[in-house]
Amino acid sequence: xxxxxxxxxxxxxxxxxxxxxxxxxxxxxxxxxxxxxxxxxxxxxxxxxxxxxxxxxxxxxxxxxxxxxxxxxxxxxxxxxxxxxxxxxxxxxxxxxxxxxxxxxxxxxxxxxxxxxxxxxxxxxxxxxxxxxxxxxxxxxxxxxxxxxxxxxxxxxxxxxxxxxxxxxxxxxxxxxxxxxxxxxxxxxxxxxxxxxxxxxxxxxxxxxxxxxxxxxxxxxxxxxxxxxxxxxxxxxxxxxxxxxxxxxxxxxxxxxxxxxxxxxxxxxxxxxxxxxxxxxxxxxxxxxxxxxxxxxxxxxxxxxxxxxxxxxxxxxxxxxxxxxxxxxxxxxxxxxxxxxxxxxxxxxxxxxxxxxxxxxxxxxxxxxxxxxxxxxxxxxxxxxxxxxxxxxxxxxxxxxxxxxxxxxxxxxxxxxxxxxxxxxxxxxxxxxxxxxxxxxxxxxxxxxxxxxxxxxxxxxxxxxxxxxxxxxxxxxxxxxxxxxxx
Amino acid sequence: xxxxxxxxxxxxxxxxxxxxxxxxxxxxxxxxxxxxxxxxxxxxxxxxxxxxxxxxxxxxxxxxxxxxxxxxxxxxxxxxxxxxxxxxxxxxxxxxxxxxxxxxxxxxxxxxxxxxxxxxxxxxxxxxxxxxxxxxxxxxxxxxxxxxxxxxxxxxxxxxxxxxxxxxxxxxxxxxxxxxxxxxxxxxxxxxxxxxxxxxxxxxxxxxxxxxxxxxxxxxxxxxxxxxxxxxxxxxxxxxxxxxxxxxxxxxxxxxxxxxxxxxxxxxxxxxxxxxxxxxxxxxxxxxxxxxxxxxxxxxxxxxxxxxxxxxxxxxxxxxxxxxxxxxxxxxxxxxxxxxxxxxxxxxxxxxxxxxxxxxxxxxxxxxxxxxxxxxxxxxxxxxxxxxxxxxxxxxxxxxxxxxxxxxxxxxxxxxxxxxxxxxxxxxxxxxxxxxxxxxxxxxxxxxxxxxxxxxxxxxxxxxxxxxxxxxxxxxxxxxxxxxxxx
Numbered sequence: 001x002x003x004x005x006x007x008x009x010x011x012x013x014x015x016x017x018x019x020x021x022x023x024x025x026x027x028x029x030x031x032x033x034x035x036x037x038x039x040x041x042x043x044x045x046x047x048x049x050x051x052x053x054x055x056x057x058x059x060x061x062x063x064x065x066x067x068x069x070x071x072x073x074x075x076x077x078x079x080x081x082x083x084x085x086x087x088x089x090x091x092x093x094x095x096x097x098x099x100x101x102x103x104x105x106x107x108x109x110x111x112x113x114x115x116x117x118x119x120x121x122x123x124x125x126x127x128x129x130x131x132x133x134x135x136x137x138x139x140x141x142x143x144x145x146x147x148x149x150x151x152x153x154x155x156x157x158x159x160x161x162x163x164x165x166x167x168x169x170x171x172x173x174x175x176x177x178x179x180x181x182x183x184x185x186x187x188x189x190x191x192x193x194x195x196x197x198x199x200x201x202x203x204x205x206x207x208x209x210x211x212x213x214x215x216x217x218x219x220x221x222x223x224x225x226x227x228x229x230x231x232x233x234x235x236x237x238x239x240x241x242x243x244x245x246x247x248x249x250x251x252x253x254x255x256x257x258x259x260x261x262x263x264x265x266x267x268x269x270x271x272x273x274x275x276x277x278x279x280x281x282x283x284x285x286x287x288x289x290x291x292x293x294x295x296x297x298x299x300x301x302x303x304x305x306x307x308x309x310x311x312x313x314x315x316x317x318x319x320x321x322x323x324x325x326x327x328x329x330x331x332x333x334x335x336x337x338x339x340x341x342x343x344x345x346x347x348x349x350x351x352x353x354x355x356x357x358x359x360x361x362x363x364x365x366x367x368x369x370x371x372x373x374x375x376x377x378x379x380x381x382x383x384x385x386x387x388x389x390x391x392x393x394x395x396x397x398x399x400x401x402x403x404x405x406x407x408x409x410x411x412x413x414x415x416x417x418x419x420x421x422x423x424x425x426x427x428x429x430x431x432x433x434x435x436x437x438x439x440x441x442x443x444x445x446x447x448x449x450x451x452x453x454x455x456x457x458x459x460x461x462x463x464x465x466x467x468x469x470x471x472x473x474x475x476x477x478x479x480x481x482x483x484x485x486x487x
Numbered sequence: 488x489x490x491x492x493x494x495x496x497x498x499x500x501x502x503x504x505x506x507x508x509x510x511x512x513x514x515x516x517x518x519x520x521x522x523x524x525x526x527x528x529x530x531x532x533x534x535x536x537x538x539x540x541x542x543x544x545x546x547x548x549x550x551x552x553x554x555x556x557x558x559x560x561x562x563x564x565x566x567x568x569x570x571x572x573x574x575x576x577x578x579x580x581x582x583x584x585x586x587x588x589x590x591x592x593x594x595x596x597x598x599x600x601x602x603x604x605x606x607x608x609x610x611x612x613x614x615x616x617x618x619x620x621x622x623x624x625x626x627x628x629x630x631x632x633x634x635x636x637x638x639x640x641x642x643x644x645x646x647x648x649x650x651x652x653x654x655x656x657x658x659x660x661x662x663x664x665x666x667x668x669x670x671x672x673x674x675x676x677x678x679x680x681x682x683x684x685x686x687x688x689x690x691x692x693x694x695x696x697x698x699x700x701x702x703x704x705x706x707x708x709x710x711x712x713x714x715x716x717x718x719x720x721x722x723x724x725x726x727x728x729x730x731x732x733x734x735x736x737x738x739x740x741x742x743x744x745x746x747x748x749x750x751x752x753x754x755x756x757x758x759x760x761x762x763x764x765x766x767x768x769x770x771x772x773x774x775x776x777x778x779x780x781x782x783x784x785x786x787x788x789x790x791x792x793x794x795x796x797x798x799x800x801x802x803x804x805x806x807x808x809x810x811x812x813x814x815x816x817x818x819x820x821x822x823x824x825x826x827x828x829x830x831x832x833x834x835x836x837x838x839x840x841x842x843x844x845x846x847x848x849x850x851x852x853x854x855x856x857x858x859x860x861x862x863x864x865x866x867x868x869x870x871x872x873x874x875x876x877x878x879x880x881x882x883x884x885x886x887x888x889x890x891x892x893x894x895x896x897x898x899x900x901x902x903x904x905x906x907x908x909x910x911x912x913x914x915x916x917x918x919x920x921x922x923x924x925x926x927x928x929x930x931x932x933x934x935x936x937x938x939x940x941x942x943x944x945x946x947x948x949x950x951x952x953x954x955x956x957x958x959x960x961x962x963x964x965x966x967x968x969x970x971x972x973x974x
Contacts, residue, residue: 043620045570046577047607052620055565055635062566078542079549083532084571084609084640084656085593090533103600106572108609110594111655112644120534122571122595122609133530133539142828148542153571153640157599168598169571341629 021353023291028235033163035285039294039353042163042281049161049168056354057164057281059302061171064280065151067204067299068173071196075188077147077175082129084153085120090128094254097127100221104156106168122155127222127247127273130176131255138178140260144269145188146178164282165239165487172277178257178269182248185270186225189244190469192274193227197242205280206297206406207231207287208413209241210434210482211467212459217447223273224248227467230458230482232413233286236433238458238484241283244274282487288378288405294355295378297402301333305358305394306351309338313364319387320362323372326391327360332398352377357401358394378404423449430455430483439479450483457481508840510778515722520650522772526781526840529650529768536648536655540765543841544651546789547768548658552638554691554786555660555763558683562675564634564662569616571640572607577615581741584614587708591643593655609642614709614734614760617663618742625665627747631756632675633665651769652726652974659764665744665756669735672757673712676731677956679761680714684729692767693784693893694718694774695900696728697921697969698954699946704934710760711735714954717945717969719900720773723920725945725971728770731761769974775865775892781842782865784889788820792845792881793838796825800851806874807849810859813878814847819885839864844888845881865891910936917942917970926966937970944968 021038022030036042041057044050053061069079085108091098106122109115123129130148138146151173158168175192179185193211201209209229219226223245231239251257252268261267288295298304307323309316320336327334337347344361351359359375366372371384374393378401385393416433420426423446429435430450439460442450450456460468460479468474508525509517523529528544531537540548556566572595578585593609596602610616617635625633638660645655662679666672680698688696701713710732718726738744739755748754775782785791794810796803807823814821824834831848838846846862853859858871861880865888872880903920907913910933916922917937926947929937937943947955947966955961 043623045572046574046616046619047570047572050570050572052570053568055567058567059565061568078546080542080545081538081540081548081658083534083537083539084642085532085534085537087533105598105600106595107597108593109596110606111592112646113590113592119597129533132533136530142826155571159599171568339629 021291021293024234024289029162031289031291032282032286035289035293035353036163039355041285041294044163045169047168049158051163051167051169051278053171053278056302060281060284060296060300061278063300063302064200064204065173067200068196068276069151071200072149072173072175072192075147075191075196076145077149077177079149079151081150081152082123082126082133084123086123086126086129088119088121090132091121093128094222094251096250097222101125101156104158106155106157123152124154124156125273125275126150126152126154126174127176127251128255131251131257131271134176134178135255135257138257138259138269141180141262144178144180144259145184147175147188148177149173149175162282162487164278164285167278170277170279172275174275175273177272178252179271180259180261180267180269182270185246185272186469189225189227189246189272189274190467192272193229193242193244197229197244197274197276201229201231201241201280201283202406203402204297204299205284205287206402206409207241207283208406208410210459210461210465212461212482213468214243214459215447215457215481217444218456220245220273222247222250224250228459230484231283231287232409232416232434232484233283233487234289234412235286236416236485238434238486239279239283239286240458240486241280242274242276245272247271247273287409289355292349292380293353295405296355296357297405298357298398299402301355301357303335303356304332304398305334305360306356307334307336307360307362308344308347308351309336309340310344310361310363312340313367316362316364316367319367319372323360323362323387323390327394330391330395332391332395348375357398360390360394426450426481426483427453427455431485433484434458435483436480437483439481440477442481442483455483455485458484458486508778508780511721511776516649518776518778519769519773522776522780522840523650526842528772528781531650532656534655536645538650538654538656538765540658543789544768547771547783547787548765550787550789551687551691551767552660554687555683556638558687559636559660559662559679562634562678562683563632564636564664566636566638568637568639569610569613569620571610573610573613573616575606575608577619578608580615581709581738583737584709588612588643591645593642593644610639611641611643612760612762613637613639613641613661614663614738615742618738618744618758621663621665622742622744625744625746625756628667628749631665631667631746632671634662634675635664636660636662649769649974651765651772654765657764657766659762661762662760664759665739666758667746667748667754667756669757672733672759673956676712676714676733676759676761677954679759680716680729680731684716684731684761684763688716688718688728688767688770689893690889691784691786692771692774693889693896694728694770695893695897697946697948697952699948699969700955701730701946702934702944702968704931705943707732707760709734709737711737715946717971718770718774719896719903719921719971720770720974721776721899722773723903723972725921725973726766726770726773727945727973728767729761729763732759734758734760774896776842779836779867780840782892783842783844784892785844785885786889788842788844790822790843791819791885792821792847793843794821794823794847794849795831795834795838796823796827797831797848797850799827800854803849803851803854806854806859810847810849810874810877814881817878817882819878819882835862844885847877847881913937913968913970914940914942918972920971921945922970923967924970926968927964929968929970942970942972945971945973
């Protein structure tokens with residue numbers, strides 16, 4: 001959130017009054033929509049399927065981006081930027097890839113007042129254009145690994161859009177790398193999966209995820225293996241939160257990327273690509289939200305505490321301002337809400353909706369007794385605290401919020417994850433949670449049956465939940481399939 | 488630059504060998520092209536006019552972005568994100584605006600495999616779509632000022648593209664604000680001009696700029712007044728580096744944005760918009776570059792120092808590594824280049840091209856005498872320095888680089904700025920620098936004559952160089968026009 005301490009975000013206060021949120025248990029998708037609208041996270045764009053990310057939603061995204069970007073750089077990748085427009089011909093160079101993306105493309109046919117000789121597509125992902133350049137940049141084994149990341153918007157025409165989860169345009173990062181050996185490519189794809197994605201999701205977002213690889217049916221178009229992070233949302237459904245692909249030599253051959261090895265022989269390199277998007281904000285909402293709105297882990301909260309002047313009175317404003325200063329001094333991102341021309345109840349509800357982890361309510365009566373009320377958002381607990389101790393109480397309280405949220409999400413997931421023996425069991429359990437069963441009991445035909453019931457294999461794992469990343473333990477016959485209903 | 492200390496950026500080293508840069512004095516545009524290519528800043532995209540920003544160029548942009556974003560947030564604006572695709576009808580709501588942008592639009596006619604019922608344009612700028620939402624968000628004087636910024640890509644079809652300076656797609660920020668009064672809007676437009684743009688350009692980029700307002704002929708399509716920052720490049724030409732527009736009530740009326748004032752009466756608000764783009768990287772190259780490549784101010788340099796192992800030898804590698812550690816400890820972004828399988832001369836030339844402010848060359852002979860060679864890029868000065876003193880020498884040297892660059896650019900500009908009396912003088916001086924003359928001596932007809940000679944009024948100022956921001960001193964008759972040839 002860009003708003004400096006002590007100023008309420010412009011445009012945040014005066015939307016028309018609205019009723020309570022739809023309870024989650026009544027209608028989860030409707031509840032989700034309500035939260036997105038009322039916490040002022042996003043709005044539908046004027047072109048079907050597009051999205052306006054409002055300041056509160058964007059501030060969360062900026063923090064998430066920073067957490068991811070730091071980890072991506074620690075993994076050695078450099079940021080760069082490739083064009084939005086891709087010649088149609090590029091898309092066609094990798095057969096599976098074009099087949100996977102063709103139905104979703106947006107096509108520009110006119111530019112500068114004229115019909116274009118060759119139409120261009122708006123990137124749905126950038127494998128093709130980036131590999132076109134990799135072919136120019138990669139010459140020798142000394143150029144490898146080449147590790148590139150891009151933050152960008154991409155477009156995939158959506159017939160059933162849902163804000164953050166599935167939008168025609170979304171923001172994401174896409175990593176693209178080139179390695180000398182298949183083993184290096186796999187190691188890097190898995191490093192991104194664990195050290196960048198899973199770590200951000202679990203430590204920063206406080207959303208526990210299962211990791212594994214996709215079945216052939218669910219693989220990325222053009223990949224040889226797709227690794228995935230799957231979260232369980234508050235309705236028991238699965239959300240694919242991030243994927244890291246091994247591309248084998250598919251794109252290297254399609255785009256003629258070759259390097260001279262240490263013996264001087266020309267070789268096709270091995271590649272990866274990987275991405276996470278603004279969909280993660282959807283995950284955050286659905287994994288942690290309650291009937292009162294968003295609950296934000298402190299690292300991602302645009303403001304970690306709001307000091308609310310409940311109503312005007314002797315020294316109230318001054319006390320509130322000094323609390324904001326104390327909080328800032330204690331390293332807490334804090335904001336003052338002194339808009340006493342709006343009802344106190346209304347403002348409390350709004351901050352609760354927005355998921356600010358702590359509220360400090362300052363009123364004349366309490367203040368006369370030397371106290372303020374500290375409200376812990378994720379537990380909805382109120383406690384009177386001596387004025388002088390409030391900042392420390394909030395700073396201290398912030399430390400356990402993420403752990404609480406993660407533990408709660410994990411307990412929920414455990415409660416909805418059941419080991420079953422056969423497809424019938426998976427069909428039942430998977431409707432409201434995760435079913436684990438031997439992959440051998442599913443197979444291609446089983447996947448088809450699951451699809452008929454709107455279920456799918458979310459990932460394949462070792463029986464202990466570990467990644468089947470190679471070696472004799474990873475006989476497909478020994479793998480476990482995690483089945484669920486997905487977003 | 489994402490590369491962690493001690494690692495050379497992937498793909499940086501093995502491009503085919505190339506000759507010297509075209510000297511600036513021989514062919515400035517060719518020199519510019521050479522620098523962009525050989526410093527690995529950018530490449531032409533596959534669709535005409537588009538651009539690939541390579542890691543070294545993008546790392547500079549990231550630092551520039553951070554400097555701007557910090558200042559934008561300090562000015563109270565919140566970041567948000569609006570859609571790439573805009574319904575054609577939106578563009579038509581503001582008459583001047585659509586006229587200004589129509590010839591440059593890219594139009595999407597097909598999406599998801601079907602022809603669209605209504606074509607959508609790829610945003611050339613976002614006034615229309617953002618104001619559509621402002622109309623929903625603004626209700627009361629309590630919602631104002633509403634201060635929004637967006638970092639995004641935009642598309643304007645370019646017939647004569649030039650990397651960074653004029654590309655079909657570019658990256659930028661665009662601010663959009665709503666104010667209760669015209670005076671507030673003007674104050675804010677000028678605050679952005681001075682505190683965000685001019686400050687970043689002069690303090691971070693070390694490029695001095697003139698500020699003023701545009702003539703009606705040069706105004707932004709839809710604005711009532713356009714304020715501008717104009718830099719002088721190394722060939723004496725002007726570059727419009729950033730603009731801040733007062734929009735009056737034009738868009739408010741077109742999009743029906745109204746607020747109830749303190750008396751409860753509905754009013755149209757007053758607006759601003761403002762933007763700077765990746766064009767600023769072009770400014771950086773052309774304001775500071777020399778015949779040996781880029782010269783970077785330390786705040787924007789992805790690496791501030793490179794420690795080069797000149798050739799292998801006793802303890803050379805160890806000494807170089809420890810120098811990198813010393814530099815990092817002294818707060819200097821430093822990198823190790825130990826690629827002794829590439830010639831030392833070649834590597835030195837490459838780092839010089841890339842504009843790294845300091846090189847520390849470590850070779851066996853010097854090291855035996857306890858010294859290394861410290862090379863100051865912007866002055867091209869070499870000095871032997873005791874190993875133990877090198878890190879401090881670099882840290883110390885970094886402090887004056889930006890001032891040196893700025894002073895040099897300012898002296899150059901002063902040398903090429905001449906006061907003249909009439910249009911004939913302006914036509915002569917403006918061909919290779921800036922001519923200053925009374926605006927009354929130019930006028931509409933004079934502007935037409937200037938245009939015939941590929942010159943233009945870059946901005947209008949008070950005679951003392953100050954902004955004509957209102958008041959009796961700003962009689963148009965008393966203003967000075969700065970005339971030059973522009974990019």
